[in-house]
Amino acid sequence: MHKVLNIVGARPNFMKIAPIQREMLRRSAEFLPLIVHTGQHYDAAMSDSFFVDLGIPEPDFHLEVGSGSHAVQTAKIMTAFEPVVLQENPDWVLVVGDVNSTIACALVCAKLGVKIAHVEAGLRSRDRSMPEEINRILTDAISDLLLTTSEDADENLKAEGVAVDKIKFVGNVMIDSLFHSLKLAESSKIRKTLSLEEKKYAVLTLHRPSNVDDETVFSGLLNALFEISEKLPIVFPAHPRTKANIEKFGLTKKVAASNIKLIEPLGYLDFMQLYSGARLVLTDSGGLQEETTALSIPCLTLRENTERPITISHGTNVLVGTNPEKIRRAAFGVLSAETFSSDKKIPPLWDGCAAGRICDVLIQKR
Ligand code: UD1
Numbered sequence: 001m002h003k004v005l006n007i008v009g010a011r012p013n014f015m016k017i018a019p020i021q022r023e024m025l026r027r028s029a030e031f032l033p034l035i036v037h038t039g040q041h042y043d044a045a046m047s048d049s050f051f052v053d054l055g056i057p058e059p060d061f062h063l064e065v066g067s068g069s070h071a072v073q074t075a076k077i078m079t080a081f082e083p084v085v086l087q088e089n090p091d092w093v094l095v096v097g098d099v100n101s102t103i104a105c106a107l108v109c110a111k112l113g114v115k116i117a118h119v120e121a122g123l124r125s126r127d128r129s130m131p132e133e134i135n136r137i138l139t140d141a142i143s144d145l146l147l148t149t150s151e152d153a154d155e156n157l158k159a160e161g162v163a164v165d166k167i168k169f170v171g172n173v174m175i176d177s178l179f180h181s182l183k184l185a186e187s188s189k190i191r192k193t194l195s196l197e198e199k200k201y202a203v204l205t206l207h208r209p210s211n212v213d214d215e216t217v218f219s220g221l222l223n224a225l226f227e228i229s230e231k232l233p234i235v236f237p238a239h240p241r242t243k244a245n246i247e248k249f250g251l252t253k254k255v256a257a258s259n260i261k262l263i264e265p266l267g268y269l270d271f272m273q274l275y276s277g278a279r280l281v282l283t284d285s286g287g288l289q290e291e292t293t294a295l296s297i298p299c300l301t302l303r304e305n306t307e308r309p310i311t312i313s314h315g316t317n318v319l320v321g322t323n324p325e326k327i328r329r330a331a332f333g334v335l336s337a338e339t340f341s342s343d344k345k346i347p348p349l350w351d352g353c354a355a356g357r358i359c360d361v362l363i364q365k366r
Helices: 011-026 048-054 070-088 100-112 131-142 151-159 173-185 215-231 240-248 252-256 268-276 287-295 324-336 354-364
Strands: 002-008 031-037 092-096 116-119 145-148 167-169 202-205 234-237 260-263 280-283 299-301 317-319
Touching (some): 002 011, 002 100, 011 031, 011 173, 011 354, 031 070, 070 100, 100 116, 100 131, 116 131, 145 151, 145 354, 151 167, 173 268, 173 287, 215 234, 215 260, 215 324, 240 252, 252 260, 268 287, 280 287, 287 299, 287 317, 299 324
Parallel strands (some): 002 092, 202 234, 234 260
């Protein structure tokens, strides 16, 4: 029996752990999975609603660390997580993605000699000003098993000198959750509530500190988005950080008077119904670049780089950067095309079966 601690902390972790936890519970003769929630995200809309929508069992351990500076948050997670590892003595600790909870829990295990599996390993934006890039590099450097979503990630790891037998290309577990939930999302009422017709609106998400913490950058982005929204109304479920900055920079009235509809962060199923019916998605999220690729929805990424190049080479993603003029041009380009280029492919092993492959590898590598 493999005892595994499955770690979640922030919103983008929940949809990655859900299918793994489900698969481990299904294979209960082989696995004893326990969920540890660090509490990095704690608002109902950022955390609890995902447990409900994704059918994740209540966490076995809740560390309740909350927000703080990077140092404070990382240290609090480490201090709270260490006794859990000592008490449970797991065979594996499984971390996902690139948030502070990922590196904090991995670092605890590396020092205690407990084996770490990193799901979504090897992604690189090559932009070290992104906190997530630091988390990715460091987590990969101390993990025992590096489970990748795309072959470019394998190449990144090999180039950093990682032993080949630690790397396993298993596919994208986030797409497991997407395929699992698509039917359920049809019963969401969100489009009806917002009076939206399929393909007659765009969806926007923005939360990267580099985009929303600097007033000039954020205002420039919003000005381009105001113009786009004149042609296609934009729905904008805003992250708490983003919402706070709209108020801080005195942009509340301007947004309210525009065709950008600012709403609260949505749960997993409501958000899925929203973006899956959109004509266009504009985002700085990592996960949404992948979800739009899996569903062939045009996506403009408002960043200068991406750690997910396969969404560009295979998928529907276009990296437009943060220059307002370029954003305007790219969006109008998508809107003027009769249909979006249909030669888009779903990347290899984004097939809804990644969690099964992850479990197989954990068994082999014991
Ligand atoms: C974190 C991740 C980021 C991920 C994002 C998704 C890191 C370094 N960053 O960024 O990779 O894309 O989550 O959301 O781990 N807050 C709330 N309620 C909450 C959580 C946060 O109001 O439930 C507010 C707090 O003011 C907090 C701020 O949001 O200070 C930022 O939260 P934090 O977890 O530090 O980083 P995110 O920006 O959410």
